[in-house]
Amino acid sequence: MKPSLIEPQAGGLIVREKEPLNLEMPFGSLDSFITPNERFYVRCHFPIPEIDAKKWRLKIEGEVNTPLELSLDEIRAMKTRTITATIECAGNGRVFLMPQVKGDQWERGAVGNAEWTGIPLSSLLERAGVKSSACEVILQGADQGEIKDPPRPAGKIHFARSVPLGKANDDVLLALEMNGNKLTLAHGFPVRAVVPGWYGVASIKWLERVIVSARPFRGHFQTIDYSFWERIGDLPTQLPITEMQVKAVIARPEVQEVIPAGEPYRIHGAAWSSNAEVTKVEVSFDWGATWNEAQLLDDTAPDAWRLWEYEWAVPAQPGKATLMARATDSRGRTQPCKRVADFGTYMINHLLPIDVQIA
Numbered sequence: 001m002k003p004s005l006i007e008p009q010a011g012g013l014i015v016r017e018k019e020p021l022n023l024e025m026p027f028g029s030l031d032s033f034i035t036p037n038e039r040f041y042v043r044c045h046f047p048i049p050e051i052d053a054k055k056w057r058l059k060i061e062g063e064v065n066t067p068l069e070l071s072l073d074e075i076r077a078m079k080t081r082t083i084t085a086t087i088e089c090a091g092n093g094r095v096f097l098m099p100q101v102k103g104d105q106w107e108r109g110a111v112g113n114a115e116w117t118g119i120p121l122s123s124l125l126e127r128a129g130v131k132s133s134a135c136e137v138i139l140q141g142a143d144q145g146e147i148k149d150p151p152r153p154a155g156k157i158h159f160a161r162s163v164p165l166g167k168a169n170d171d172v173l174l175a176l177e178m179n180g181n182k183l184t185l186a187h188g189f190p191v192r193a194v195v196p197g198w199y200g201v202a203s204i205k206w207l208e209r210v211i212v213s214a215r216p217f218r219g220h221f222q223t224i225d226y227s228f229w230e231r232i233g234d235l236p237t238q239l240p241i242t243e244m245q246v247k248a249v250i251a252r253p254e255v256q257e258v259i260p261a262g263e264p265y266r267i268h269g270a271a272w273s274s275n276a277e278v279t280k281v282e283v284s285f286d287w288g289a290t291w292n293e294a295q296l297l298d299d300t301a302p303d304a305w306r307l308w309e310y311e312w313a314v315p316a317q318p319g320k321a322t323l324m325a326r327a328t329d330s331r332g333r334t335q336p337c338k339r340v341a342d343f344g345t346y347m348i349n350h351l352l353p354i355d356v357q358i359a
């Protein structure tokens, strides 16, 4: 059966953009550790490419001893692995930035957690034989388009990102399946990369080329776009966006939800980080003056989010309340109170107040 585009829309996703297709999960509907495929957000920069699975080939080239060209059947015949990984778009939460910035106005739902089955990138690299001159692995998608705003390269470009050779060999997966089903077109059929712990931008969909490079790649989607500033002393230095920042997001209540006074209410959500475990989620009702520890729920996996809940004794007095959640991870990182200005329009993990009505 041909993978369809209908599937993601069937899950009641919010349409942020039709062309290119950008769909968001209504995060208030979070009710399971694994995000069902039809509720997993979709982020595309260019039109979804038409791919003929029979003609499709994955090329591995560059600093390798034996360049390869593999058919889908050849890839499917290789030894697979299944991992659970959370992918968040680096622009998730952008609607909360003040003043408003350019880009898709994602709320809370440009994030999902799935079980991915595929071939470790390391096994392809091993087959091709990486030369000692190699430092990075560039992943190229089949999709292409023109960049609208300068500075921009001339003509159409492919969507592409690089990962350092160490990360490529460590845990990058070339996924064929998402939650036990063949990838849908929107999620990158026939093969997509999954780069655990990194923002979604690195998880290249419709993968068609793997280029092993002897020098760092400075492509559009990791310099002009999808980059941030880090300071060396006072001096800002530009870096590509890679690891996800620690973050807890409240699924329910929703902003302006009306909550019955004097009854218990289950506040719940998800929390994730990168290359670390979420060790604590806390909830505050007084703008962060005091914090109450939430309960982390059962399901865990190294690169997956953690669901959490907190039973709130809702005041008997009607009125307004403001809720905030914050996560801490095993690397000792926690969320900043205020927006980090050097993060630009990405990596939005400062504390977000959720105003509700008690009635």
Ligand SMILES: Nc1nc2c(c(=O)[nH]1)N[C@H]1C(S)=C(S)[C@@H](COP(=O)(O)O)O[C@H]1N2
Residues within 6 Å of the ligand: 040, 041, 042, 043, 044, 045, 046, 087, 088, 089, 090, 140, 141, 142, 143, 159, 186, 187, 188, 199, 200, 201, 202, 203, 204, 205, 206, 207
């Ligand atoms: N080829 C290609 N890969 C891509 C993109 C894209 O536009 N083209 N978008 C990236 C971004 S920014 C994100 S957040 C994830 C989203 O993956 P999803 O659509 O499966 O949720 O795909 C990444 N991989």
Ligand SMILES: [Mo]
Residues within 6 Å of the ligand: 043, 088, 089, 090, 091, 200, 201
């Ligand atoms: Mo993204």
